[in-house]
Amino acid sequence: MSMTNNYELYKVFYWAAKTGSLTQAAKALYLTQPSVSHAIKQLEDSFGITLFYRNSKGVSLTQEGVILYSYIEKSHILISLAEEKMAALKKLDSGELRIGGSDSLFKHYLLPYLEDYHQKYPGIKLHLNHGTTPETISFLKEGRIDVGVVRMPIVDDQLQVMRGIQLQDCFVAGSRYAELQGTVLSMELLLEYPIILFSRNSRVRMAITELFQSYGYEIKPEIEVGSVDLLIEFARKGLGISYVTREFVAKELEEGSLFEIQLDVKLPPSQVGFMIMRNMPLSNAAGKFIDLVK
Amino acid sequence: MSMTNNYELYKVFYWAAKTGSLTQAAKALYLTQPSVSHAIKQLEDSFGITLFYRNSKGVSLTQEGVILYSYIEKSHILISLAEEKMAALKKLDSGELRIGGSDSLFKHYLLPYLEDYHQKYPGIKLHLNHGTTPETISFLKEGRIDVGVVRMPIVDDQLQVMRGIQLQDCFVAGSRYAELQGTVLSMELLLEYPIILFSRNSRVRMAITELFQSYGYEIKPEIEVGSVDLLIEFARKGLGISYVTREFVAKELEEGSLFEIQLDVKLPPSQVGFMIMRNMPLSNAAGKFIDLVK
DNA sequence: GTTAGTCATAGACATGGTCTATAGCTCCTG
DNA sequence: CAGGAGCTATAGACCATGTCTATGACTAAC
Structure with missing residues (x-):
């Protein structure tokens, strides 16, 4: 007692x-x-x-x-x-915000939001937890992150998904393949060139593989890399034609160190999505972040 | 706010x-x-x-x-x-009891109570705080001790005093003065012998000095000591006649190493008193101690 | 589908914490 | 020495707030 x-x-x-x-x-x-x-x-x-x-x-x-x-x-x-x-x-003078997703989205898409957020709430510790989409989903379900930022589509009824920006992937090359600038290639012709793709387990890679398959082709990369930066770098150096998100190479397209290769088929757009757990209260820090990106 | x-x-x-x-x-x-x-x-x-x-x-x-x-x-x-x-x-499994008083009272009078108390409540820490009567009273008022054990009379209306045992002081000597055994001395005659008294600031010393003064004599010790043990030891060694509490030399009187010297006047008895603060709640530990000695 | 386990909500109820008013006490002051 | 200004304790009324019962909504498992 x-x-x-x-x-x-x-x-x-x-x-x-x-x-x-x-x-x-x-x-x-x-x-x-x-x-x-x-x-x-x-x-x-x-x-x-x-x-x-x-x-x-x-x-x-x-x-x-x-x-x-x-x-x-x-x-x-x-x-x-x-x-x-x-x-x-x-008051958000303290706390933490744990975001999961891919490094490339962090760097090329989320960065301005993160800067903005950090300036508004300097007391909040930011944790960026990079991983593949399935890993990010697991982390979310295990409560190890508050928000996931991945490519759509996501179908999981435990998750609540909000649309972010729409991105367009495309093929790009550097001056080594300058002869292709201004022309419109067929898939078949494109496959004659060395292709550089992101690693096998990514969303983007799966999407482009499926697209080519639906037309009866198999796209097999000459080079396979693990970061968007390398994708860009290799294309610039003339090692091949990279499949990248157009928005992520805006600077290179602008300055002319890369150019986009037109295809005779429309490449699928990809949608960025923010995931949070459905039916679970958001932390104050996470809530404010969602407000910011919307 | x-x-x-x-x-x-x-x-x-x-x-x-x-x-x-x-x-x-x-x-x-x-x-x-x-x-x-x-x-x-x-x-x-x-x-x-x-x-x-x-x-x-x-x-x-x-x-x-x-x-x-x-x-x-x-x-x-x-x-x-x-x-x-x-x-x-x-439950008195814990706590402390702080007692103030003179070493001699601790040793010769309080010891059996303290042993008994300690056996009953082994969790209680005992603090013995020796000092003169005025010091003990100050300690009590400052809250540094819970109980004081001193010689009566005490007149202080902040204190509540309970009577303890009655003690009888007397003059004793060792074999060196064997010729005095069985005789009845006058004060005057007694003063011919070397007297050993407790130090100046003690109650007992003050009491005996006053008694002699009331008869017109002045008692001036040959030797002045600070502990009852020395009082006893010096008397045994034949250095003089000690004024001690009879109950504290019971063993020596019994075994014959000391004998009591009869005087033709009655020496004042002295009463031991337990003091606690009036109008202040007793700690549980102190309360039980008071119960025990009553 | 049914059952058994969650937690949430609504509203009635009554316990217990809070109040006002007053008394008793000590200390200080004129 | 009387009076005032502190302090805490006590008594009793009151009502707010915490607790209850009853019920609902939901999920997981059988």
Whole structure:
């Protein structure tokens, strides 16, 4: 049988001990002096131990009261800290936002949002957790991230998905293949050239493979890389034709170090999506982030 | 404006988080599930932060809930320890008893009580604080000791004094003065011999000095010592006639290494008194001690 | 589909905390 | 020495708030 007093009594005890006066404690707690007197009496009765000496100038702790106070003071400090922390979390002066997704989306699409967010809420720690789409979904379900940023489509009824920007993938090449600039290639012809693709397990790779298959072709890359940066770099160096997201090579297209190769078929657009868990309350930090990107 | 929730809510939160179930928390707290549900809602509303995910198997903490729990758990542990400590103090499994008084009273009079007390309440730490009577009274008033054991009379209306045993002081000598055994001396004659007295600031010394003065004599010791043991030892060695408490030399009188010198006047008895502060609650430990010696 | 387990909500109820009023006490002051 | 200004304790009325019962909605498992 564990004794378990009303914790509220300890709050009263704390203030009475701290101020050395029931009257002062009452003021601190927005109560009247008899209420405090009563509360202290309850506590004393519950222990069967006198906690305060009452004298004409107020109260002072007995030996036992001092012992109790040594515990309650620490306890009170912890609770105060907790309350401050909660207020900070609420005001977004503190907290963390954990985002999952691919490095390329982080770098080429999310970065401005992240900068904006960080400027608005400098107290929030940002955790970027890169991984493949299935990994990101698992992380979300395990509660290891708050938001996932991946390519659509996502079909999972545990998740709530919001559309982000629409991206267009395309084939690009550097000056080595300058003769192709301005022409319109067929799939068949394109496959004569060395192709550089993103690694096998990515969404984009799967999509382009399926597209070619639906036309009866098999697209087999000469080079397979794991980052968008390498995709761009290799194309510039003339190692082949890269399949990249047009928006991610906007700068290179602009300055002419890369050019887009026109195909006679329309390449599928890809949609960025933000995923959060359905039916799970969003953390304040995550909620504000979603507001920002919408 | 410091937010200050009802601490009782944190107790509910603690159990809900610990058990991962509002229903289980309700059982632990001898409440119903709706009460717990309501309490948690209050807490969440007060912070404006969701603390738990509700699912069909119970509840689990959100990010923010985990943070809150990290504080509240520690706080709860402290309060539990405090309650255990209070229970221990009440049962006298723990605590301390601080007694002030003279070494001689501790050794020759209080020792059996202290042994008895220690056996009954082995958890109580005993502090013996030796000093003169005025010092002991000061210590008592400063709250540095719980009980004082001194010679009466004590006149101080801040103190409550209880009578202890009555002691009889007397003059004793060793075999060197064997010729005095069986005779009855006058004061005048006694003063012809070397006298050994306790140091100037003691009660006993003051009392005997006053007694001799009231008969027109001045008693001036050859030797002045600071402990009863030396008083006894010097008398045995034949260095003079010691004025000691008869009860403290019972063994020596019995075995014949000392004998009492009869005077033609009655020497004043001295009463041992226990002092405690009036109008101040006694600690449990001190209360039991007083019970024992009464 | 049924059952058994979650938690949430609504509304009635009553416990218990809070209040006002007053008394008793000590200390200080004119 | 009387009076005032502190302090805490006590008594009793009151009502707010915490608790209950009853019910609903939902999920998971059988």
